[in-house]
Amino acid sequence: MVQRLIRVWEFLAYSLWLSPLLFALGGAAIAVGVMALPQEVLRNSLPDLLPGFSEIETVRSLLETLLATIVTMTTFALSITMVVLTLAAGSLGPRMIRNFMGDNKTQNALGIFVGSILFLITSLVMMGSNPESGPVPHLGATVGIALFVISVFVLILFVHHLGRSIVADEVIQHVGKNLEETIQSACTTLAAPIKAAEKAQTTLPDPQDIAKDQGICIGASGYVQGIDFEKVCEIAKETDTRISLVIRAGHHVLAGDIVGQIVPLKPDGSGKRIAQCHADLLEVIMIGTHRTAMLDVEFALRQLVEVALRALSPGINDPFTAIAAVYRLGRALLHAMEFRYPVGIWIDDHDELRLKAKLSDFDGMLGAAFDQIRQAAGSKPDILLPMAEVLESLMRLAKTDQQRDTLRTHARMIASAAERNVPEENDRKAVLRAATRVLRHQQPAANADDAKGA
Numbered sequence: 001m002v003q004r005l006i007r008v009w010e011f012l013a014y015s016l017w018l019s020p021l022l023f024a025l026g027g028a029a030i031a032v033g034v035m036a037l038p039q040e041v042l043r044n045s046l047p048d049l050l051p052g053f054s055e056i057e058t059v060r061s062l063l064e065t066l067l068a069t070i071v072t073m074t075t076f077a078l079s080i081t082m083v084v085l086t087l088a089a090g091s092l093g094p095r096m097i098r099n100f101m102g103d104n105k106t107q108n109a110l111g112i113f114v115g116s117i118l119f120l121i122t123s124l125v126m127m128g129s130n131p132e133s134g135p136v137p138h139l140g141a142t143v144g145i146a147l148f149v150i151s152v153f154v155l156i157l158f159v160h161h162l163g164r165s166i167v168a169d170e171v172i173q174h175v176g177k178n179l180e181e182t183i184q185s186a187c188t189t190l191a192a193p194i195k196a197a198e199k200a201q202t203t204l205p206d207p208q209d210i211a212k213d214q215g216i217c218i219g220a221s222g223y224v225q226g227i228d229f230e231k232v233c234e235i236a237k238e239t240d241t242r243i244s245l246v247i248r249a250g251h252h253v254l255a256g257d258i259v260g261q262i263v264p265l266k267p268d269g270s271g272k273r274i275a276q277c278h279a280d281l282l283e284v285i286m287i288g289t290h291r292t293a294m295l296d297v298e299f300a301l302r303q304l305v306e307v308a309l310r311a312l313s314p315g316i317n318d319p320f321t322a323i324a325a326v327y328r329l330g331r332a333l334l335h336a337m338e339f340r341y342p343v344g345i346w347i348d349d350h351d352e353l354r355l356k357a358k359l360s361d362f363d364g365m366l367g368a369a370f371d372q373i374r375q376a377a378g379s380k381p382d383i384l385l386p387m388a389e390v391l392e393s394l395m396r397l398a399k400t401d402q403q404r405d406t407l408r409t410h411a412r413m414i415a416s417a418a419e420r421n422v423p424e425e426n427d428r429k430a431v432l433r434a435a436t437r438v439l440r441h442q443q444p445a446a447n448a449d450d451a452k453g454a
Contacts, residue, residue: 002122008351010292010293010295013102014101014102014293015101015102016101016106016107016110018107019104019107019108020107020111020114021114022111023108023115023118024111024117024323025118027115027116027117027122027147028121029120030119031119031120031122031123031126032122032126033233034140034143035122035123035126035127035140037139052105054357056127056137057404059127059137059138059140059141060124060127062141062144062145063120063123063127063141066120066144066147066148067117067120067121067124070116070117070147070151071117071155073113073155074110074113074114074117076155077110077113077155078110081100081106081110081162084165084166085097085101087166088100088166088171089388091168091316092168092171092306092310093306093307093310095303095308096171096175096306098201099174099178099303100174102164103161103165105158105161106158106161106165109154109157109158112147112150112151113151113154116147116150117361119143119144120144123137123140123144127140140393143215157171167229168311168321168324169321169324171307172304172307172321172324172325172328172365175303175304176300176304176328176329177305178329179300179303179332180331180332182293182296182297182299183332183335183336183339186339187335190339190344191338193229193344193345193346193359194339194341194359195340195341196347197341197343197344197345197356198340198341200345202343202345202356204246204343204356204358205244207246207258207259207313210261213271213274214261214274215260216243216245216258216259216260216261216262216281217256217257217258217259217278218253218254218255218256218257218259218282218285218287219253219255219287220255220283220287221253221255221287222252222253222287222288223250223252223284223287223288223289223290223291224247224249224251224252224253225249225287225288225289225291225292225295225299226249226295226296227245227247227249227285227286227292227357228284228286229346229357230346231284232245232281232354232355233346233354235281235284236277236348236354237348237352237354238280238356239274239277239280240263240265240266240273241264241265241277241354242263242352242354242355242356243257243260243262243263243277243281244261244263244355245259245260245355245356245357245358246258246259246260247259247260247285248357248358248359249291249295249296250291250296250297250298250299250360259285259446260281262274262277262278262281265352283426289299297360297365298364298365299337301332301365301369304325304328304329304332304369305325305368305369305372305373307321307322307325308321308322308326308329308373308376309372309373309376311325311375312373312377312383313376319380322377322383323382323386325364325373326373326383326386326387327386327390329370329390330393330394331402332369333362333365333366333369333390333394334397335368336365337362337397337398337403338399339360340361340362340399340400340402340403341359341361342358342359342360342361342363343356343357344357344359362403362406363402363403363406364408366406366407370387370410373387374387374410374413374414374417375417377417378418379423379432380423381418381422381423381424381427381428382432384414385430385431387414388414388435388437388438389434391407391410391411391414391435391438392434392437392441394407394409395408395438395441396441407438409439411435411436411439412435412439414431414437415432415439418431418432418435419432
């Protein structure tokens with residue numbers, strides 16, 4: 001259930017229409033409340049704060065003028081937004097558009113414009129039923145003027161924000177922050193299952209070895225957007241089975257693929273229980289046409305990789321952006337070291353193993369972060385050198401021998417790329433020296449003692 005709520009929340013959070021819709025409803029509600037108040041009593045009670053309009057037609061003309069102006073401002077703001085989205089898609093990648101659409105400041109700015117428009121329209125509609133000799137809506141005019149002034153300043157701040165938001169460094173920091181938050185959230189949720197699987201050295205079955213009568217056949221093609229592990233455990237407990245999942249969030253599957261195994265713990269009625277378990281599992285494995293950011297740890301990581309690859313393309317050729325992306329990836333990979341093992345296990349209240357599932361781990365994240373950048377920058381020592389420096393920093397903070405071996409493997413690949421593709425001898429030697437420092441790094445004695453004690 002939590003996984004589904006997260007997916008729905010992500011859809012709403014990255015929708016450009018939700019915030020303006022809420023502001024529009026709020027603007028209309030405020031207009032109804034303001035126009036329903038006794039206008040003359042307010043005018044006599046607050047003579048210095050409310051304007052002294054004597055005719056309702058004057059207020060109507062003023063609100064119509066303000067409405068036309070704010071509509072123009074809103075059109076201008078939307079035009080600027082479309083220009084920024086087009087530039088972002090061209091220079092940073094089309095997958096960056098969702099980050100701009102999900103930006104709270106952009107959503108709230110457009111919401112203020114739309115809310116002001118709905119306030120003015122609702123006020124004019126309610127004034128249309130009043131006779132010319134009726135009470136003059138002084139408070140409505142005051143609120144309309146205030147919303148116009150606020151909209152003018154919001155427009156200035158909106159343009160300033162959009163101008164900053166398209167700067168590559170700002171985008172890298174924003175995406176990197178989202179990546180770190182996703183990793184930390186996943187660590188909080190999956191820390192116990194990962195530690196339990198690491199302690200037991202749990203392994204998953206090979207999909208090729210899973211019998212057809214025990215296999216979990218996925219029903220639709222697409223990306224695995226999320227898996228409700230707690231619900232899977234409940235299903236396994238209800239059907240008295242043990243479930244193994246060989247997929248994780250972010251994987252792409254085809255209809256009919258074997259994505260896991262169902263093993264009955266008791267032989268009696270096993271076929272019926274497997275069938276029931278299979279049908280229930282298809283409901284909790286969420287399949288969609290795109291990957292999710294909040295449930296897929298590697299999604300934001302690949303967004304940073306895309307920024308770096310675009311920067312390294314011949315059409316853009318911006319090595320400084322690529323270097324910034326490499327360093328930001330290093331900061332995020334530091335948190336990814338908590339994913340020490342690629343499997344998680346879940347145990348029920350009676351200490352019965354119910355679920356084994358494939359998870360993201362540090363090895364896979366490091367490969368997803370650096371493989372494509374290394375391949376694109378094989379002849380660019382100015383990119384290979386920062387990559388080697390990041391590996392050296394991560395080597396000092398690695399938690400397991402497996403992580404250190406993975407870092408050394410990437411250092412070897414960086415050294416090989418420099419030997420093959422960097423023609424200048426001094427540049428090549430600089431990269432090789434940085435990679436050699438990673439290869440020769442020795443685990444500090446204190447850390448080694450800690451590792452033995454663990």
